[in-house]
Amino acid sequence: MKFDTPATTNPIDQLKVIGHATSRIDGPLKTTGRATYAYEWHDRPASPAYGYIVGAAIAKGRIASMDLSRARSAPGIIAIVTAENAGKLGKGNYNTAKLLGGPDIDHYHQAVAVVVAETFEQARAAAQLVKVDYAAAKGSFDLSAGRDGAAKPPGRGDDQPDTTVGDFPGAFASSPVQLDATYTTPDQAHAMMEPHASMAAWEGDKLTLWTSNQMIAWTTGDVAKTLGLPKENVRLISPFIGGGFGGKLFLRADAVLAALGARAANRPVKVAMQRPLMFNNTTHRPATIQRIRIGAGRDGKITAIGHESWSGNLPEGRPETAVQQTRLLYAGENRMTALRLAMLDLPEGNAMRAPGEAPGMMALEIAMDEMAERLGLDPIEFRARNDTQVDPEHPNRPFSQRQLVECMRIGAERFGWNKRNAEPGKQRDGRWLIGMGVAAAFRNNLLMKSGARVRLDRGGTVTVETDMTDIGTGSYTIIAQTAAEMMGVPLEKVVVRLGDSSFPVSAGSGGQFGANNSTSGVYAACVKLREAVAQKLGFNSAEIAFTDGQVTAGNRSVPLGQAASDGELAAEDSIEYGDLAKTHQQSTFGAHFVELGVDVATAEIRVRRMLAVCAAGRILNPTTARSQVIGAMTMGVGAALMEELAVDKRSGFFVNHDLAGYEVPVHADIPHQDTIFLDETDPMSSPMKAKGIGELGLCGVAAALANAVYNATGIRVREYPITLDKLLHRMPDA
Amino acid sequence: MATVSFSVNGEVRALKLDTRTTLLDALREHLHLTGTKKGCDHGQCGACTVIVGGQRINSCLTLAVMHEGETVTTIEGLGTPEHMHPMQAAFVKHDGFQCGYCTPGQICSAVAVLDEIKAGIPSHVTGDLNAAPQLTNTELRERMSGNICRCGAYSNIAEAITEVAGRRA
Structure with missing residues (x-):
């Protein structure tokens, strides 16, 4: 199925199964130890x-x-x-x-x-x-030492290492309010449990x-x-x-x-790779050095925005594309971005959840906070004044949907943002200095071809087969929901089989493209199966309803399984995309809010409250989507406060190469987390009208924490992670 | 090689093992009870948590032959997909997991944590050592912190445990 015109009304819009909070269908297997992982x-x-x-x-x-x-x-x-x-x-x-x-x-x-x-x-x-x-x-193991010798990496399609619009240097120099700051993010490890x-x-x-x-x-x-x-x-x-x-x-x-x-x-x-080997043997998210320059008028409008990023990799490796979001997120007539790549002999750098945007937003969203303060503006108001409904590099190219400001305003109301004291270091609760921080969330929506096969048996059971994977994202469940909605059967009548190369090729799991694309592929296959069913049952009408296990047209109604009475019926198809992603910029948006306390004596940081508001197209399953977001928020806490692969610059390896040395958040680090999904459907993205969510939840979280630490203490830390040693010597007097 | 015999999920199992075999590998590789997970093999992640003699332990940090005559409960012994233990059902209901790999360890820990609190065993964050510890948010999160969940389902796990404990999250 070619998807090349915006979606109109289709069977998914019935929302009998899709869009409902639904427990994972693989949950009973996973919680009782019966799910079979690779070594088992x-x-x-x-x-x-x-x-x-x-x-x-x-x-x-x-x-x-x-x-x-x-x-x-x-x-x-x-x-x-x-x-x-x-x-x-x-x-x-x-x-x-x-x-x-x-x-x-x-x-x-x-x-x-x-x-x-x-x-x-x-x-x-x-x-x-x-x-x-x-x-x-x-060997070369030190990014900061390699920074000056870093080269311009080759471009790939629309992704070019250098971009420029208007006259950035001139506009920045003449801006009445300026920020020129450098931020660093460390090497990070996926550290997945298996x-x-x-x-x-x-x-x-x-x-x-x-x-x-x-x-x-x-x-x-x-x-x-x-x-x-x-x-x-x-x-x-x-x-x-x-x-x-x-x-x-x-x-x-x-x-x-x-x-x-x-x-x-x-x-x-x-x-099974031994855990202590994983951190140096496999890939990691490369460290970055990022320089951000923002110039604005006294009216709070950005006139110049520039973002440069340096990262390292092995020969033939790719840069961490940390400037990506800066091309799209805020308005401004004069713009530039640049990526530079140093050759390092550290382990291979490669994609980790939201490559590019995750570290890019860690820096950009502190810069926006700093700039708002210089302008004397509330950080939400500053972002609102620089909202853009079009791709700032190509003003004739609108966003398909963009509710960034709505996310921020709704979040502010829900979180009690008006209780924040804009002057840092003024909020006390016993020994704790209290701070609130906000950051925008942004991640692009990617469209990828995705296929599936759907089979119907005489009992009316629908079986979906696709090489799509479920890495904890909830693929099993949303694919079952999609097939149930399309074929008009309850969830219990759907069997989902994933992760087998003998099944039709799917989008796979990455880049938050899995959910929207894989369910769209299942949608395409189900459309074909519906046609086959109708033909088999001798329905000629275009107005056929698939509901409650029955196929109905006019006053004739037949059990769905009857179409397979003399043998299984199968259909296979893929979703393929036209140029809607070229004519429209497809992105997902959100706002992260954090409240934390910093111990006035020890500088220990404790997160107290977290809220994410997301606008990411149709939410296929609020239960699993929420889990994706709170999981990403948790990973964002790690990025802000603890995660860092420490480089031995003499011997060239990550020293803390196990789960005791590479610290990730544990139960005690994470408070209750709230999420809000804005009501949104995006007809440009797919027949599902959905977009990605799993990476959006991570982008911006760490900056919201950094901004909250600043609000609590008046200390601006630009080098992640924000550990006690970076605060202690500068803490305000108790 | 040595022989060892212990009860696993109510069944007496006798094994002839290389003495270097951990309890974790005895369960996974010899008894094919792979619900207990190997995440780090170094006592750093908690995925291998099982309940031995009523107490939760990291099964990767103990040799199988040290458990002669003891009683081991694994995730498979708590419930089945058709008849889940209340804690397993609560994890499903509250989506207290994503990839599922840390989940058996989280659930075994959670079951044992409730027993620890009932038994009056204090923790690092217990304020008054002379009073019976309560299942506060702080107590729960402190006691569960040996079980890492990289998918970050902590907030949901806390909801699941508090529901089973009969308290509001």
């Missing part, structure tokens, strides 16, 4: 051997020699795979560094061997006996991988490319994924090593 298919393949990964102990250089003799003679050892004996390996389209290192080493903890044994304990013990001699080379894990089984030259992956089609292709197999010889199965956040978008070492290990061992092998 104990019955198939039968009796797998265990692989244990050895990671490189240098960041850059070569393996001079490897001594496997002691490991090979250890009890239970079946095989040891290294680059030397693995055979020729290709590199996938989506990973920058190769997934099995040697003799060249590209980054710390790059896998250099997998040790396969009868048991996990034997593999682990033998892995300690692998002796590697390295010839270390000098480690990267895969089980591999070969049948001849056909490979089956039970794995934990967000993008089945991308990864199937990259497995084939890496191992030199035809794509049709690779099957991926990934129905449950213990979190991803972008860390499982791509093929990673666990899958490659399980496949190589299984080939060498001549039996199925399973590999």
Whole structure:
């Protein structure tokens, strides 16, 4: 189905199932421990051997020699795979560094061997006996040192490293009110709860991988490319994924090593990446240095806005596109953005939840707060004065929907924003200095082709099959709701099967594009199935209703299942998009509000209240959408207050590479969280009229906290995370 | 190798194990009770929480052979998809999870936390050590903080636990 004109009324608009707060249909499996994750298919393949990964102990250089003799003679050892004996390996389209290192080493903890044994304990013990001699080379590990030598990265389509509109330098210089400030965001880790894990089984030259992956089609292709197999010889199965956040978008070492290990061992092998390897072996969100310049008139209107960002990556890696939102979020006639990329020998930087906007908004939304203060304006009023209903770079291109100001105003009322004292450091509650902060939320809505197959059996059960994944986002449930709405059956009559490369290719899970696109693909397949049902039952009328398990036209009504009485009925289709995303800018908007306390003596920060107001098209399931948003708010608290991969700049690795050292929010850090979804449908986005929500919830949260810390203490911290050491020496007198 | 015998979810199980096998791996790899999750294998995340002799422990931090004759309850022992434990049902109702990987550990912890409070066991945030601890928001959040949820379902988990405890969140 081609979606190239705005959606009109369609069966989804009945809203009998869609739009209702609905418990996850996979909930009973997950809460009783019956959902099967990648490492847990104990019955198939039968009796797998265990692989244990050895990671490189240098960041850059070569393996001079490897001594496997002691490991090979250890009890239970079946095989040891290294680059030397693995055979020729290709590199996938989506990973920058190769997934099995040697003799060249590209980054710390790059896998250099997998040790396969009868048991996990034997593999682990033998892995300690692998002796590697390295010839270390000098590397670059310091972004601030590499900043001056950073180069302009190549552009990709509309994403160009440099953008300019009007005369930014002239307009900024002549602005009566100016801000020129530099912000830094650290390297961050996805730190999803389920480690990267895969089980591999070969049948001849056909490979089956039970794995934990967000993008089945991308990864199937990259497995084939890496191992030199035809794509049709690779099957991926990934129905449950213990979190991803972008860390499982791509093929990673666990899958490659399980496949190589299984080939060498001549039996199925399973590999779970050890937690302490994950932080340096896999990808991370790259650190940024961001310079923001804003010039405005005394009327509070922005005349010049400039945003530059420096990040680092391995050769052939991409920059963190932290300036992205600044091209679209606020008005201003004179504009510029620039991305620069330093070559670093740290582990591979890549997408983490809301790549670009998450760190970009961490900086931009502090800058807006600072600028509002200089103008003597309330930060909400300042943003409202610079709202734009069109793409500021292309004024003939409107936003499909844009309710940023509404989000802010409604949030302000609900949160009690008028109780905020604009003068910092003036609100006390015992030993606590109290502050409130606000920030805009913004993230683009992406349209991606997505397919599905729908089958109807004689009992009236509808089965949906698509390679879409559910990484905790609620895909199972919203896809079931979509099929139920379209086919006129209760939710219990829908079976959803996901995460299998033998199913039609979907958008997958990433970039908050999963929900809208995958359900639109299911919509397209259901439209076809409805046609097939009508034809089978001999309905000619265009006015056919699918309700309550019945197909009705005029005064004739037939049970839906009757269409499959002499055999299952199946339909397959994809949603594909025309140019509505070109003619209209499609984005999602929101406002984050935070109240926190800062201990006047210790500078300990405690979050007291949080509210997010979101305008993101039709909310397909308020329950799972809300969970996406509060989860993102939680991750935003981590980004604001604690998350930082500490770089050892001599040896070139992330030092705090486990869940004790890399701190993420725990129960005690998070108060009750509120969310509000504005009533919105976006007919430009898809037949579902929905947009993304999962990343919107993160964008801006950290800045709202930073602004609240400023409001509480009068201390402006521009280097994340906002830890006590950055406050203590500047705290106001108790 | 050594033999060990303990009760798991009401059933006596005898295993012959490499003595290095953790209780977690005994459950997952030998008994195929994979509801108990391995998130870090280092006692840092809580995903492997099970209830042994009525107390919650990180099953990755203890060897299976140390539990001869003991009673182990895992997430599978609390309830089934058809007959969920009240805590499991409350997690579904309040959407106290997303990806589901930390969930069994959260639920086992939550069940044990309510028992700890009932038994009068104080925590780091208990104000008066001579009074019976109450299930306040602060107590609940402090006691649950050994169970990380990266999807960030904490606010919903708190609602689920307080509902089971018979209090308003």
